[in-house]
Amino acid sequence: MRAPESGVESKFGQVFRCPVCGAEVTVIRGASGATLAPRCCNRPMLLKNSRTVGYRCPVCGAEIVVIRQGGGELRPRCCNRDMVLRAA
Numbered sequence: 382m383r384a385p386e387s388g389v390e391s392k393f394g395q396v397f398r399c400p401v402c403g404a405e406v407t408v409i410r411g412a413s414g415a416t417l418a419p420r421c422c423n424r425p426m427l428l429k430n431s432r433t434v435g436y437r438c439p440v441c442g443a444e445i446v447v448i449r450q451g452g453g454e455l456r457p458r459c460c461n462r463d464m465v466l467r468a469a
């Protein structure tokens with residue numbers, strides 16, 4: 382993990398963790414050109430190597446993210462269609 386002191390360009394799926402209290406946040410919607418530098422406990426949060434996995438419905442645009450991976454095969458569906466993996 383590294384501390385993005387001056388911020389990073391936010392991308393979907395990035396996970397930041399507070400080194401003090403262990404709080405974790407994930408980017409649901411990134412923005413190019415802007416720098417994201419979340420802080421917690423008066424400290425910059427650290428960028429984790431792991432990423433959040435998300436899916437999007439190609440029909441209605443509904444978006445979901447995986448909060449906790451289980452051991453099974455995850456195949457989310459919406460509007461009678463398989464949802465597609467969101468690119469980071």
Ligand SMILES: [Zn+2]
Nearest residue numbers: 399402421422
């Ligand atoms: Zn904290």
Ligand SMILES: [Zn+2]
Nearest residue numbers: 438441459460
């Ligand atoms: Zn849908």
